[in-house]
Amino acid sequence: MPIEIKMPALSPTMEEGTLAKWLVKEGDTVRSGDIMAEIETDKATMEFEAVDEGTIAKIAVPEGTDGVKVGAVIALLAEDGEDAGSVSGESTPQPAAKESEAHPSPKDPNKTGSEARPAPEDDRDHGKPADAQVAKDEPKPGTAAPAQNDGDRVKASPLARRIAADKGLDLSQLTGSGPNGRIVKADVEQAKPGAAPAPKAEASQPAPTAGGSAPAPAAAPQIPDVPHETTKLSNMRKTIARRLTESKQQVPHIYLTVDVRLDKLLSLRGDLNTSLSARGVKLSVNDLMIKALAAALIQVPKCNVMFTPNELVSFKRADISVAVSTPEGLITPVITEADTASLSSISTRMKDLAARARDKKLKPEEFTGGTASISNMGMFGIKQFEAVINPPQGMILAIGAGEKRAWVMEDGSLGVATIMSATGSFDHRAIDGADGAELMQTFKQLVENPLGMLA
Incomplete structure (x- = not known):
């Protein structure tokens, strides 16, 4: 076989x-x-x-x-x-045959797969007399029923199909008198030749409602009469649309924003890059944000959670999904164990994952399973935004651009500092506002005193 x-x-x-x-x-x-x-x-x-x-x-x-x-x-x-x-x-x-194997008929509820096979058909050569095979196809009184379709496949015996083909009959127009509406030899012999096939458009129409009218199909968007081109949706874009729609419809979002001073972190990054240059490692601000979020989730474990209909799952480590833009859409490769990983490891892995994400070469285990997400649009000059939670995770952190702003210094004087706005989106079913606020406060403290995340 x-x-x-x-x-x-x-x-x-x-x-x-x-x-x-x-x-x-x-x-x-x-x-x-x-x-x-x-x-x-x-x-x-x-x-x-x-x-x-x-x-x-x-x-x-x-x-x-x-x-x-x-x-x-x-x-x-x-x-x-x-x-x-x-x-x-x-x-x-045929898919229909597979469907019938997966879903046995009511007559054989205990049979599945290869056990739920139909009895031998009347036109198979089993050495039986022709009269005996005809008798097998004779309908029983009171068993007549409309022919049943299995998708586009009409239920009919092979002999009935052959006779119908010879007479030019459309089986979908006949009423079956066999078991479960199956069309048998007698049904075909009694039918008149030349029966017209049913229009496919009518067969595909939805059944009328109780009020007698069929439900109106959803109207397609009206495209303006403006020169344009259309692009077929990729599988990735379809999935993004479906998951984000589900997230906004089913997950109650709460948004919390903090302003964070970056000067110490930028200074530390410069020193680290000088030390790591011999190893060919160059840390980005985003690498440090990943580390800070992971450390904050460990310090505030009530936010490192996932909501399910019957349970609240609390994670013991922080795996951070990082939003990466590709030509076809957004994908979120995961930095596993980001809370204990070194900054050089995070940086090296992130560059590799991002490159393979854009080439569509990631393995499934590399973009699934994170405990929280981070999305950084600071490189585009975006000051502040609210990201959509990536289900089934409980939160996502949106990072804005660092910019020079007037700032009150530690001694109370007014000065200029590099400030970044960060917004956390939290699943309010799993994370209370106060817990989300504690996470944002912890994240702010770690970024403003970055040696704490390295200890």
């Missing part, structure tokens, strides 16, 4: 993907670990490796195909000793 190669789930949020490129062709021999295709998920373009060995007998989904559901058969693999030519001529298993 040929091996079905199915669309894999290459990220935790992946429901469908784009088969970007096949790296093999029909007739090629593959071994376990060979790269067969490049698949675009909702987060990255990833390589798909072979698990089994054999010959590519059939490519069922051509490269460039969008919206391929996870679990859909994309190719068939002939095993050693199997004729690839004969396999390639077989039809790809």
Whole structure:
């Protein structure tokens, strides 16, 4: 039997993907670990490796195909000793058949998978007399029911299908008298030839409501009559839109802002970069912000949490998801154990993750699982903003630009200092306002006295 190669789930949020490129062709021999295709998920373009060995007998989904559901058969693999030519001529298993295996009929509630198979059909060669097979297809009194569709697949016996094809009948127009509305031989023989097929547009219309009218479809946005171009949404952009909409609709956000003086941190950064230059490490302000947030979460553990419907999860370490902008959208690679990691380690890892994020080469474990997030738009001159929480995390910190402002110094005199505004967005179901305020106060103290985060 040929091996079905199915669309894999290459990220935790992946429901469908784009088969970007096949790296093999029909007739090629593959071994376990060979790269067969490049698949675009909702987060990255990833390589798909072979698990089994054999010959590519059939490519069922051509490269460039969008919206391929996870679990859909994309190719068939002939095993050693199997004729690839004969396999390639077989039809790809239909989704409807898979659906019927996964969901057994009410008559056989205890059967699933390979056990829930239909009884032998009347047109199969089992050595039975023709009269016996006709009798098997005769309807029982009171069992007539409309033909049932399984998606676009009408339930009918193979013999009934063959007779219908010979007579030019459309099975979707017939009423089945077999079990569960199945169309059998007698139904087809009694039907008149030339039955017109039902218009597909009518079949796809939603059923009328109790009031007799079908629900109106959602109206598409009206595009202004202005010269424009359209770009198809990528899987990443669709996922971003869905998750951020869910976040704003389902997570009650509370926003807390503090102004932070950066002068000591900038001075420390300069000294550290001088010391690290021989190792080729150059710290960014963002590296120090990641460290400060991680340290603050450990000092205020009530904010290092995740809300679930039945539990409040408190984390023992701080893994920081860092927002990185790519040509297709935002992705958040994770700096694990940022609370105990050195600044040089954070800097080196962040540069590597950001580069591979823009090339869509991140692995799923590198952009999932953080305990809190940070988003820095200071490099764009943005003074202050409110970021959307990245579910299921409990908070995200938005970092603005450092700028020269009038400031009251420690001795009470008025001077000029480099000031940055930072805004925390908190899930108010899990984090009270006072706890969020304590985290922001701790973050401010660590940035203004940066040696404390290194101790």
